[in-house]
Amino acid sequence: MTATIHSISGRPAPSLDPMLALVASDMNRVNAVILDRMQSEIPLIPELAGHLIAGGGKRMRPMLTLACARMLDYPGDRHHKLAAAVEFIHTATLLHDDVVDGSDMRRGKTAANLIFGNPAAVLVGDFLFSRSFELMVEDGSLKVLKILSGASAVIAEGEVNQLTAQRRIETSEARYLEIIGAKTAALFAAACKIAAVVAEREADEMPLDSYGRNLGIAFQLVDDAIDYVSDGATMGKDMGDDFRDGKMTLPVILAHSRGDADEKQFWRQAMLGNRISDDDLAHAKSLLAKYNCIDDTIDRARHYGQRAIDSIAHFPSSDAKSALTEAVEFAISRAY
């Protein structure tokens, strides 16, 4: 199952560079749409949106739309607007997430809600979300609208599901997978699937959906592992945020389920917010190491990553296919 990823062990570390190079000129067009459409006569809107949008981020989701379209040899330009719409949905979600979590950092910068206030972050998120639908309506494909409005509803459901699971030590791995499948993987899947729609390659819709969905799950699993192993500079947000917020991510679910009675008690209290000092976080990390929970979380990610790669195995070889494959390997390698 992990052969593909093991087979590259002698090569340089996997990288997003091939994908970045592949879509560079398309991405310039997408960025132009993003910059144009985040404008408003109300100055606070481009100020706040620009802080987050211009301020970095990998543009992972629009990049997937562009790379998938390239793999299908799509010759048009409809995907530029739609990739921008995808990024707007993602940005709106980030703005609302940071309000929900009371985040301090995002993409290595002070979170927008701290600078501009929660009210502005909520409302500018709403604006970007509306703008994303305006972009889709301009494109005019009801199929794309259906895919992305459906994904948006699923994302919101996933976020509420996560909120309900927060601080609940009894959260199962199944429920965790349900949550990340909704809050993260649904938009990855939609971003890839719409490339098949604009390219009018109906038979490729499901394979690309599956590629994106599995990559999204792998991506989130690795993110959730990184929260316990990285430092803030690498991650662009504070290490241990999930720990302090009582987020029931897979490393904690595994450590709790494998721990003895005292350790179970520690995790329960930590997730309730009663054990969140730096010493507590150090203890949490020692328990994660004791039971191999980070490595096993990455192994789970590798499983979904392999499924993503297999979903596009039947496509003929191309630079785009190689870049999409390496993007999966990159997503998993980020934890090391």
Place this chain on the structure above:
Amino acid sequence: MTATIHSISGRPAPSLDPMLALVASDMNRVNAVILDRMQSEIPLIPELAGHLIAGGGKRMRPMLTLACARMLDYPGDRHHKLAAAVEFIHTATLLHDDVVDGSDMRRGKTAANLIFGNPAAVLVGDFLFSRSFELMVEDGSLKVLKILSGASAVIAEGEVNQLTAQRRIETSEARYLEIIGAKTAALFAAACKIAAVVAEREADEMPLDSYGRNLGIAFQLVDDAIDYVSDGATMGKDMGDDFRDGKMTLPVILAHSRGDADEKQFWRQAMLGNRISDDDLAHAKSLLAKYNCIDDTIDRARHYGQRAIDSIAHFPSSDAKSALTEAVEFAISRAY
């Protein structure tokens, strides 16, 4: 200009009852769609949405869609789903507004954000907003999607504009009109206009848009007057909320502009949040009375109400036209 409204002074007080009766059976269908589509496997979503949606509200906006469709003799049922979509957009906006304002009451009940928390209110708002687009996509009219996605973006811009104007005593009547035109009137206009779209009566789109837009402005003007004259029981929210939030509504704009230096200073300090005791509110109300600011705000509303009525003057007489006309008179009469 106010002749139409004066002419009814000998008759019973204007009422929404004719409109309620006109659309009663259609509204049952709309309510069924609303109840069906606010469901989710995540129990918190229908709980929170139900608190607000099932908990009252006049369903003013979907009612307008239904009444306008009736005036056009539209024989189909597409407007049921679309009216539900309009109500979902409105509900999402209310949920986010209450988070933004830190409201205590809404529709005569404890505001959802106080019961369920701000995070849940933000996310369930996002869910309802996504669901509204799913409903529109099911209907399949790109024209309706364009109207409502455009209105949604304008609403969000209006909300940000209002946030930026908050506590700024120098806000002009022109800017205030721009704000309420966006945050309130845009959805009233869209709710009416889509009736002409489903009825395939293109020539009636602009008149109905104009009816809704002017009614929306009148409606908001009266709401903003009521905040200084009514008690909480009548209004379904706390009196003086706008005063304590430093919201620059027309009564304050007029009183500030007409006041002497001391009075201007009082308003400035009040809007900054430095004079918000019950005594200060009483003083504010005495200044509003001294300069006739409530009556003049209602006069402004009457002007827009008359424009709304004139927008549909050319339609042949019908129960629907009478109900739409009386709805305008009702909107204005609420202040007395």
